[in-house]
Amino acid sequence: MIKLNKLTAGYTPGIDILKEISLHVRKAEIVTLLGPNGCGKSTLLKCIAGYLTPNSGQIEIQNNEVGTIPIHRKVRDCGLGFVPQTDNVFTQLSIKENLLAGGQFLTRLDCRQRIDELCERYPILRKKWLNSASSLSGGERQILALTRALMARPSVLLLDEPSAGLSPKMLTDVFEAILNIRKQEEVTILMVEQNAIEALHISDRAYVLAMGKVALCGNAKELLNDPRMRELYLGGRAA
Numbered sequence: 001m002i003k004l005n006k007l008t009a010g011y012t013p014g015i016d017i018l019k020e021i022s023l024h025v026r027k028a029e030i031v032t033l034l035g036p037n038g039c040g041k042s043t044l045l046k047c048i049a050g051y052l053t054p055n056s057g058q059i060e061i062q063n064n065e066v067g068t069i070p071i072h073r074k075v076r077d078c079g080l081g082f083v084p085q086t087d088n089v090f091t092q093l094s095i096k097e098n099l100l101a102g103g104q105f106l107t108r109l110d111c112r113q114r115i116d117e118l119c120e121r122y123p124i125l126r127k128k129w130l131n132s133a134s135s136l137s138g139g140e141r142q143i144l145a146l147t148r149a150l151m152a153r154p155s156v157l158l159l160d161e162p163s164a165g166l167s168p169k170m171l172t173d174v175f176e177a178i179l180n181i182r183k184q185e186e187v188t189i190l191m192v193e194q195n196a197i198e199a200l201h202i203s204d205r206a207y208v209l210a211m212g213k214v215a216l217c218g219n220a221k222e223l224l225n226d227p228r229m230r231e232l233y234l235g236g237r238a239a
């Protein structure tokens with residue numbers, strides 16, 4: 001579903017942030033990208049999403065090479081949904097307007113049906129329907145961001161730190177929503193997370209990046225108990 005082959009990318013000519021990264025995410029898997037600050041996790045998502053063109057290597061979504069396709073076409077034509085870490089909702093717009101923006105490539109009827117379907121799942125959206133998104137709590141805003149991305153029925157969802165800034169209770173709610181999205185939509189999910197232990201508990205597999213390279217990868221439950229994981233990333237903490 002997502003396949004990267006020796007992906008190399010950076011922001012400045014001659015300086016590679018990502019160095020020959022190869023990874024894959026199978027259909028309906030949840031895979032988490034972990035690693036210390038600045039190792040390139042968000043850069044990797046930006047490359048897959050189409051904000052950054054790779055210097056070399058291949059990016060496949062649903063077996064199609066998409067390395068040079070810009071984000072709006074990936075969303076419209078390639079089944080991509082992307083929830084960035086910041087600015088992931090239009091705070092000046094209402095909940096209704098945010099969802100309509102997410103459904104811009106749908107027909108009017110399909111858009112209305114999709115909104116009904118998602119509001120049934122997340123009643124808070126209907127409850128605050130005409131309120132501005134800026135009035136939502138952090139957790140509610142994250143649910144809106146996820147829902148807006150789901151409007152286009154993506155087959156692949158990229159999530160950049162969905163738990164950033166959330167309280168433990170909200171983190172649990174958002175991670176539960178992510179698990180439900182996988183179940184209900186059969187969507188393939190690649191997410192970047194700093195809350196490693198909690199993220200590993202809801203993931204199938206994980207990759208740990210260090211200095212722009214894959215340092216470790218494997219089954220999420222096994223990684224939780226892998227001493228190399230503790231050494232590399234958890235600062236010696238037990239999982």
Ligand SMILES: Nc1ncnc2c1ncn2[C@@H]1O[C@H](COP(=O)(O)OP(=O)(O)OP(=O)(O)O)[C@@H](O)[C@H]1O
Binds near residue numbers: 035036038042
């Ligand atoms: N727009 C940009 N222009 C130039 N350099 C950038 C840009 N965005 C990120 N970088 C640099 O790329 C490197 C990787 O950053 P990135 O945000 O991908 O790391 P990260 O692993 O997601 O970090 P964090 O966990 O702190 O969010 C860092 O050295 C960062 O300073």
